Amino acid sequence: MQRQLLRIIPALGTSDGAGVRIRRSLGQSQQARFDPFLMLDEFNSESSDDYIGGFPSHPHRGFETVTYMLEGHMLHExxxxxxGNLRSGDVQWMTAGRGIIHSEMPQQEEGRMHGFQMWLNLPAAEKMKPAQYRDIPASDIPSVALENGGTVKVIAGQVEVDGKTVVGPIQGLSTEPRYWDVQLPAGAAFEQPIAKGLNAFLYVFEGDLTVGDPARKVENGTAGLLGDGEQLTLRAGDNGARVLVLAGKPIKEPIAQYGPFVMNTSDEIEEAINDYRAGKLAG
Known part of the structure; x- marks a missing residue:
């Protein structure tokens, strides 16, 4: 059964951190989530005024952040x-768990800074586990050439290409995430199984494409939430396309969020705020 396009969420321009200009698709409101995905931001500018302030020290609790750098250099502390230094093509997969206080600051004063940050929820049983993170250099992320001239970078999960299974570096998480960066030339198709029961969405950041059968178009700078099914079919438009494809197992638990804290109840949010103020966020 083909996955069809359910909903389109155009990314909206806003700012975060110390004035970093971003485009936010998922996460622009409580209704713009897709369990287990909470938020997806794209930052993309050649002007240092749009990113130089970075993201000074700030807390998190209760979820994971995934930062994917296409161009530029950021430092996590x-x-x-x-x-951890994040350079072009690198990924950081950080589990905030019980709590982490960190900063993400640009290490360049000019040139393009382009990348994404995605927030992935954690189930209640994992929200208070110790914080940890993994820096994944670009050299550890498989890049698979497709017969039609396209490529797929496999950050999490796996893809099936020419009868072979290509496995990304992130495996074994309870939300079973898939995270692929798919680049297609004009008119080329990408077909891939995505297990039934996983929630899946995509974000187009170059060109445009169509999804499913009957085909529905998704424009540049737009997220598309997909219905359930077993097969994903994408076809690039006349100028080609580049798209993030993400899927994960829904947690199906209540969400209480206050800024950088994502828990299950308002009482847990109050606890997170009090722990942060008392210097006990991370235990």
């Missing part, structure tokens, strides 16, 4: 003394 946290309260545990960790440092």
């Amino acid at each position: 946290d309260h545990m003394g960790n440092q």
Whole structure:
């Protein structure tokens, strides 16, 4: 059964951190989530005025952040003394868990800064586990060439290409995430199974494409939420397309969110705020 386009969410321009200009699709409102995905931001500018302020020290609790750099250089530092450099093509997969206080600051004063940050929810049983993160260099992310001239980078989950299974570096999480960066030349198609029962969406950031049968168009700078099914079919438009494809197992639990804290109840949000003010967020 083909996955069909259910809903389109155009990304809206806004700012976050210390004035970083972003485009937010998922997460622009409580109604613009897609369990287990909470938010997807794109930052993309050649002007340092749009990113130089970065994201100074701030807390998180109860979910995971995934940062994917296409171009540029950012430095992550946290309260545990960790440092991680994110350069072009690199990914950081951070589990905030019980709590982390970190900063993400640009390490360049000119040139393009382009990438994404996605927020992935955690089930109640994992929200208070110790914080951890993994820096994944571009060299550890498989890039698969397609017969039609396209490519797929496999960050999480796996793809089936020419009878072979290509596995990404992120595996074994309870939400069973898939995270693919798919680039297609004009008119080329991408077909891939996505297990029934997973929620899946895509975000087009170059060109445009169509989804499903009957085909429905998704424009540049737009997220498309997909219905359930077993097969995903994409076809690039006349100028080709580049798109993030994400899927994950829905958690099906209530969500209480206050800024950088995502828990299940308002009482847990109050606890997170009080712990942060008391210097006990991370235990």
